[in-house]
Amino acid sequence: MPDSVNTVSTSAGAANLAPGNIAVPPVARVGDTLAQVATPSLLLDLDAFDANVERMASAAAARGVAVRPHAKAHKSVAIARAQMAAGAVGICCQKVTEAIPFVNAGIGNIHISNEFVGEARVALAVAMAAHVTLSVCVDDVRQVAPLGKAAQRAGVRIAVLPEVDVGQGRCGVDSTDAVGQLVDAIDHYEGLRFGGLQAYHGSAQHVDGWEKRRDTARLAADRASAYVRFLEARGIACPVVTGGGTGTAEFDIESGVYTEIQPGSYVFLDGHYGSLEWRDDWRFRHGLFLASTVMSTARNGIIVCDAGLKSVATDSGLPRFWSSQQASKPHYRTASDEHGVLELASADEDSAPWLGEPILLVPGHCDPTVNLYDRYVAVRHGRVEGLWPIEARGLSQ
Amino acid sequence: MPDSVNTVSTSAGAANLAPGNIAVPPVARVGDTLAQVATPSLLLDLDAFDANVERMASAAAARGVAVRPHAKAHKSVAIARAQMAAGAVGICCQKVTEAIPFVNAGIGNIHISNEFVGEARVALAVAMAAHVTLSVCVDDVRQVAPLGKAAQRAGVRIAVLPEVDVGQGRCGVDSTDAVGQLVDAIDHYEGLRFGGLQAYHGSAQHVDGWEKRRDTARLAADRASAYVRFLEARGIACPVVTGGGTGTAEFDIESGVYTEIQPGSYVFLDGHYGSLEWRDDWRFRHGLFLASTVMSTARNGIIVCDAGLKSVATDSGLPRFWSSQQASKPHYRTASDEHGVLELASADEDSAPWLGEPILLVPGHCDPTVNLYDRYVAVRHGRVEGLWPIEARGLSQ
Numbered sequence: 001m002p003d004s005v006n007t008v009s010t011s012a013g014a015a016n017l018a019p020g021n022i023a024v025p026p027v028a029r030v031g032d033t034l035a036q037v038a039t040p041s042l043l044l045d046l047d048a049f050d051a052n053v054e055r056m057a058s059a060a061a062a063r064g065v066a067v068r069p070h071a072k073a074h075k076s077v078a079i080a081r082a083q084m085a086a087g088a089v090g091i092c093c094q095k096v097t098e099a100i101p102f103v104n105a106g107i108g109n110i111h112i113s114n115e116f117v118g119e120a121r122v123a124l125a126v127a128m129a130a131h132v133t134l135s136v137c138v139d140d141v142r143q144v145a146p147l148g149k150a151a152q153r154a155g156v157r158i159a160v161l162p163e164v165d166v167g168q169g170r171c172g173v174d175s176t177d178a179v180g181q182l183v184d185a186i187d188h189y190e191g192l193r194f195g196g197l198q199a200y201h202g203s204a205q206h207v208d209g210w211e212k213r214r215d216t217a218r219l220a221a222d223r224a225s226a227y228v229r230f231l232e233a234r235g236i237a238c239p240v241v242t243g244g245g246t247g248t249a250e251f252d253i254e255s256g257v258y259t260e261i262q263p264g265s266y267v268f269l270d271g272h273y274g275s276l277e278w279r280d281d282w283r284f285r286h287g288l289f290l291a292s293t294v295m296s297t298a299r300n301g302i303i304v305c306d307a308g309l310k311s312v313a314t315d316s317g318l319p320r321f322w323s324s325q326q327a328s329k330p331h332y333r334t335a336s337d338e339h340g341v342l343e344l345a346s347a348d349e350d351s352a353p354w355l356g357e358p359i360l361l362v363p364g365h366c367d368p369t370v371n372l373y374d375r376y377v378a379v380r381h382g383r384v385e386g387l388w389p390i391e392a393r394g395l396s397q
Numbered sequence: 398m399p400d401s402v403n404t405v406s407t408s409a410g411a412a413n414l415a416p417g418n419i420a421v422p423p424v425a426r427v428g429d430t431l432a433q434v435a436t437p438s439l440l441l442d443l444d445a446f447d448a449n450v451e452r453m454a455s456a457a458a459a460r461g462v463a464v465r466p467h468a469k470a471h472k473s474v475a476i477a478r479a480q481m482a483a484g485a486v487g488i489c490c491q492k493v494t495e496a497i498p499f500v501n502a503g504i505g506n507i508h509i510s511n512e513f514v515g516e517a518r519v520a521l522a523v524a525m526a527a528h529v530t531l532s533v534c535v536d537d538v539r540q541v542a543p544l545g546k547a548a549q550r551a552g553v554r555i556a557v558l559p560e561v562d563v564g565q566g567r568c569g570v571d572s573t574d575a576v577g578q579l580v581d582a583i584d585h586y587e588g589l590r591f592g593g594l595q596a597y598h599g600s601a602q603h604v605d606g607w608e609k610r611r612d613t614a615r616l617a618a619d620r621a622s623a624y625v626r627f628l629e630a631r632g633i634a635c636p637v638v639t640g641g642g643t644g645t646a647e648f649d650i651e652s653g654v655y656t657e658i659q660p661g662s663y664v665f666l667d668g669h670y671g672s673l674e675w676r677d678d679w680r681f682r683h684g685l686f687l688a689s690t691v692m693s694t695a696r697n698g699i700i701v702c703d704a705g706l707k708s709v710a711t712d713s714g715l716p717r718f719w720s721s722q723q724a725s726k727p728h729y730r731t732a733s734d735e736h737g738v739l740e741l742a743s744a745d746e747d748s749a750p751w752l753g754e755p756i757l758l759v760p761g762h763c764d765p766t767v768n769l770y771d772r773y774v775a776v777r778h779g780r781v782e783g784l785w786p787i788e789a790r791g792l793s794q
Contacts, residue, residue, distance in 0.1 A: 019500070019501055019502060019503035019528065020497075020500040020501050020524075020525065020527070020528035020529070021501060022497050022500055022501060022521070022524055022525060022528070023497075024494055024497055024792065025494075025517060025521065027794065038517060038794045039794060040793055040794065041794070072734060072735065094734070094735045095703075095735060097421055097422075100417075100419050100420075100421055103416070103417040103419055104416055104417050104418060104419060105416060106416035114692075114735065114736075115692045115693045115701075116692055116703075117690060117691075117692050117752060117753040118690060118753065120422060120435060124419070124422065127417075127419055128417065128419060130417070131416065131417035131419070132417070139693055139695040140693070140694065140695065140752055142752055142753075143752075163695075165695065165696070169696065170693070170699075170701055170733075170736060170738055171693040171695055171701055171736070172693075172695055173695050174695070174696065178695075202733060293514060293515060294514075295511075295512045295513055295514050296512045296536055296537070296567070296568040296569075297537065298536040298537065298560075298562065298568055298569055298570050298571070298575075299562075299566065299571065302567075304512075304567055304568055306492075306513075306793075306794075307793075309710065309712055309762075309764070309765040310764070310765050310768045310793050311793050313706065314712055315706055315711055315712075315732070335712070336567075336599060337469060337491070337764045337765060338469065338491045338492060338511065338793065339511075339567060339568070341567055355514060355537055355539055355540075356514040356515065356539075365706075367706070367707070367734045368706040368707050368734060371707045371769070372768070372769075372791065372793075373791065374791055394769065394770065394771055395421065396437055396703075396704075396707050396708050396735065396769075397424065397435045397436060397437065397438070397703075
């Protein structure tokens with residue numbers, strides 16, 4: 001990439017000293033203890049992760065529903081491979097560029113679960129379709145034509161799934177007429193085929209109260225079902241109905257409508273999902289943590305750690321204190337760019353013993369938190385087992 | 398780095414297709430128009446940027462106060478060089494690893510404006526001190542000894558600035574006794590020297606109401622002044638009093654207390670700073686934008702763009718719509734991971750004309766937004782002039 005910075009001169013401040021050649025130290029090495037991990041870092045607890053992957057896979061398999069985990073949550077080839085090894089039929093990506101590392105790693109079946117427009121993205125999708133079984137979403141006939149023409153030129157075939165709005169009120173058409181028009185438009189191109197419907201209800205995932213979440217999920221499934229029947233009445237079979245996430249998976253696999261589910265966060269269970277009401281054994285295990293260090297204890301009653309807004313997403317709540325070697329359990333109160341302020345149990349509690357203390361936090365929202373890091377520090381039983389690259393970090397285009 | 402993913406097998410889904418070798422396309426090329434830039438991208442308007450750098454430099458110079466811009470805001474060597482070329486005495490970094498790209502690029506004078514603990518960080522600071530004039534902050538005598546010993550062993554000298562709390566209530570000591578102890582501790586080590594005081598009041602930067610912000614800044618300066626006089630009474634001159642940021646710079650340079658200021662956001666003016674009350678010509682120009690594209694218009698009354706939580710920090714407010722080719726001005730209402738939902742002027746306004754439309758947004762908070770990107774697309778008069786790497790992106794340790 002051209003680094004065209006010719007509008008600025010070289011630094012005047014470096015007059016007397018030679019520039020350094022200092023490498024960024026590794027965040028951890030295999031075999032390290034948690035206390036040796038550089039902070040802030042993103043930890044993946046492999047026991048919890050393995051259990052979560054297995055739990056979702058077996059529950060869906062028992063109902064004959066496919067799992068197509070969402071890679072937007074983890075952005076990691078290693079995690080996608082673990083999901084495929086547990087029986088996933090493929091993965092979802094939310095952006096075309098996000099899919100690139102997975103295509104290159106040989107994940108053979110990828111669904112772009114989102115709309116996209118523009119020549120560059122269409123060209124990228126078509127290039128991918130030469131390597132993987134690719135499906136994409138549309139909610140406007142104007143998205144279909146450029147894709148159809150490019151696919152035909154390239155001699156590839158892309159499955160296209162009209163997205164229907166089943167309650168989210170964001171993307172997706174909301175009439176049978178519009179679905180019919182999309183199916184007709186898809187049918188017009190050799191390089192495209194009708195792949196089924198996407199019926200994803202994002203906000204349903206996050207409804208607290210198990211019964212309310214169940215009812216929201218059922219309503220979404222009913223709406224999806226109505227579109228399926230409409231198409232069947234026109235003689236069009238709907239091979240796939242895809243949607244659902246971590247919050248509604250237990251209902252979606254029972255719905256008789258969804259043929260596959262798209263859960264992402266279940267591998268991690270973030271703080272927000274952890275705060276919801278779950279029943280039976282559907283509560284997944286916390287598998288994602290921030291390793292942080294207390295770096296200032298100048299005032300009693302509070303401690304200041306090194307994980308702030310650049311190390312954890314706060315849109316769905318502040319991180320939650322999880323553990324340390326200290327007896328008391330502080331409360332993460334304020335995040336600024338590079339600092340987290342945690343309150344001790346009382347305003348006059350001596351903060352001094354905390355200086356240098358390693359702590360673990362549970363992030364409020366996994367997806368945008370993961371997107372801040374280049375790798376997971378994969379740990380088991382308190383030791384680092386590997387560093388798993390987050391290859392799709394920052395690939396949002 | 399070891400990629401130890403031996404707990405997971407290779408993908409079963411890739412059976413019939415060879416893995417791809419698809420490159421991530423460049424986000425832009427020199428000479429591109431704004432409409433050709435891949436989205437979401439981070440745009441830097443060079444005219445605004447140049448004016449902002451010059452404005453701060455000349456205002457401070459007129460008062461004989463040094464500017465030491467904060468690299469935590471921009472994380473970019475090109476921007477640091479532009480600031481140095483405009484007369485900056487050096488830069489601030491907030492984390493030790495954040496400083497690495499600047500050390501390697503020959504920025505010769507770096508202040509770590511934050512506390513840090515632990516052997517690895519101390520070792521890194523000492524390694525840097527062999528290449529640059531380095532200063533660091535402390536607020537606990539236990540931070541001093543490891544640094545002093547390591548500096549002595551390495552034969553380097555590091556300037557150490559006790560941080561005093563001047564109203565923020567986060568890091569920094571809050572008594573003259575504690576400052577005296579820190580100065581004594583620093584004095585104990587050959588490899589350290591007392592470098593002055595850091596007196597930074599973060600939340601003062603963000604006080605709305607010009608008079609209220611002025612009064613908060615004055616109170617902080619008065620507190621800093623009391624510590625300076627305490628040290629002078631002990632026969633200790635205070636060569637540097639550093640602090641202040643974009644919001645209080647105009648007051649800090651008049652204070653007679655601060656010898657240097659640490660502004661960061663002024664080069665960009667984010668949405669939050671733009672919302673504050675400013676007087677005279679102290680309102681900087683908006684220089685940082687998100688280039689985004691409308692990718693779904695399935696419902697009237699709203700449009701959905703491709704910039705969500707992974708493309709813009711929302712802790713200080715949602716992004717603000719700035720411009721497009723369309724006549725109406727929608728309002729950014731909701732951010733999810735990969736989507737931004739914008740409301741049109743009325744619920745039944747036809748959204749269809751917006752599909753594929755490039756739009757510009759002003760991010761609410763620059764620092765954590767910049768940290769989501771690998772480069773700035775530097776533009777002037779609607780054309781891409783260069784791609785400026787954000788070398789310290791993600792270096793939070």
